[in-house]
Amino acid sequence: MKNESHAELAHALWPDAKQAPVKLLECRHCGRRNRVQVSRAILDPHHCECGACGEPLFLAPGEPLTGIASSAYEHPLDRTTLAALKGIPGFPTLIRWVMTQLGERSLRLLNLSSAVLCGDDQFPELVALLERSRQSLDLGLRPTLFLSESPHINAATFGSEEPWVMIHSGLLDQLDDTEVVSVMGHELGHMHAEHGLYRMVAVVMASGTQLLGTVGQVLSFPLQKALYKWMRCSELTADRAGLLACRDLGASLHVLMKLAGGSRPGITRRTKMQLAPFIRQARTLAKLEEDNWFDGLLATLMTMDSSHPFVAWRVMHLLEWVEHGNYLEILAGHYERAKRPAAA
Ligand SMILES: [Zn+2]
Numbered sequence: 001m002k003n004e005s006h007a008e009l010a011h012a013l014w015p016d017a018k019q020a021p022v023k024l025l026e027c028r029h030c031g032r033r034n035r036v037q038v039s040r041a042i043l044d045p046h047h048c049e050c051g052a053c054g055e056p057l058f059l060a061p062g063e064p065l066t067g068i069a070s071s072a073y074e075h076p077l078d079r080t081t082l083a084a085l086k087g088i089p090g091f092p093t094l095i096r097w098v099m100t101q102l103g104e105r106s107l108r109l110l111n112l113s114s115a116v117l118c119g120d121d122q123f124p125e126l127v128a129l130l131e132r133s134r135q136s137l138d139l140g141l142r143p144t145l146f147l148s149e150s151p152h153i154n155a156a157t158f159g160s161e162e163p164w165v166m167i168h169s170g171l172l173d174q175l176d177d178t179e180v181v182s183v184m185g186h187e188l189g190h191m192h193a194e195h196g197l198y199r200m201v202a203v204v205m206a207s208g209t210q211l212l213g214t215v216g217q218v219l220s221f222p223l224q225k226a227l228y229k230w231m232r233c234s235e236l237t238a239d240r241a242g243l244l245a246c247r248d249l250g251a252s253l254h255v256l257m258k259l260a261g262g263s264r265p266g267i268t269r270r271t272k273m274q275l276a277p278f279i280r281q282a283r284t285l286a287k288l289e290e291d292n293w294f295d296g297l298l299a300t301l302m303t304m305d306s307s308h309p310f311v312a313w314r315v316m317h318l319l320e321w322v323e324h325g326n327y328l329e330i331l332a333g334h335y336e337r338a339k340r341p342a343a344a
């Protein structure tokens with residue numbers, strides 16, 4: 001079923017058009033600052049031109065974000081929680097232990113033995129979607145793609161030397177191509193921001209603590225909690241990468257809404273999922289967390305043992321970045337670049 005038109009999406013996001021923020025953006029061609037309406041720039045960036053030189057204000061669809069550094073879109077919560085995690089006594093030892101016990105090679109072997117390896121002669125259409133994401137983010141690394149049979153909307157990435165992306169088949173049933181590009185961009189964002197190693201540690205810890213016995217579990221408890229907290233925050237960075245890869249806010253929001261409610265035939269046959277009420281739901285959550293410390297605490301407690309944050313929380317943070325963060329600056333070509341551009 002077709003997603004909303006620009007006008008419908010704009011109305012879902014900003015029911016009162018006057019509330020849509022305005023930004024000053026510098027033209028990358030002539031340097032003139034342009035006053036742009038965030039709603040128009042986000043929903044229809046390819047029709048925004050500089051008032052002085054007439055050149056497009058934003059990069060063309062799919063144009064690579066040349067040399068972009070992951071720090072350009074890293075969520076501050078991701079940065080601070082990872083710094084806190086690294087500061088925990090014993091963490092460097094744990095990293096060394098995980099690397100010696102379980103290199104990324106063994107996880108790759110697991111995929112080779114249980115999932116389908118994609119390539120030129122196997123699901124080339126899926127490889128092309130990954131390539132679209134990779135080129136938009138101008139990533140030098142070329143991860144291997146695996147497809148795994150599972151009814152759930154899910155994907156994962158691991159590894160740093162020979163990285164790979166795994167997507168679940170259920171995701172392909174429920175998402176359109178642009179939404180798949182957003183999910184793949186999300187995974188590539190984890191890779192670009194070098195989340196792989198720490199995420200691998202979390203996976204090993206989750207299975208390893210069962211083998212350690214009660215004492216080991218008690219000792220590793222604070223570390224596991226800190227690791228999970230960082231993992232939840234790292235999702236916010238990856239969501240931004242997903243949006244930068246597909247450059248379609250509606251698609252990124254639909255992915256999150258489908259993660260929360262699914263988009264199975266039983267639903268789509270009867271009705272159409274509406275974005276506007278879901279955005280209202282996320283904004284209600286933001287307000288509750290802001291106004292009432294108890295709801296904020298409850299939300300924290302409820303997600304403490306989870307590696308993924310609440311979906312509405314992710315929507316809330318993505319919208320916040322799009323409206324008030326540097327999303328549009330990045331699309332206008334103003335962003336932090338990696339010191340050494342990644343080699344192709
Ligand atoms: Zn200009």
Ligand SMILES: [Zn+2]
Pocket residue numbers: 186187190234235238
């Ligand atoms: Zn993720």
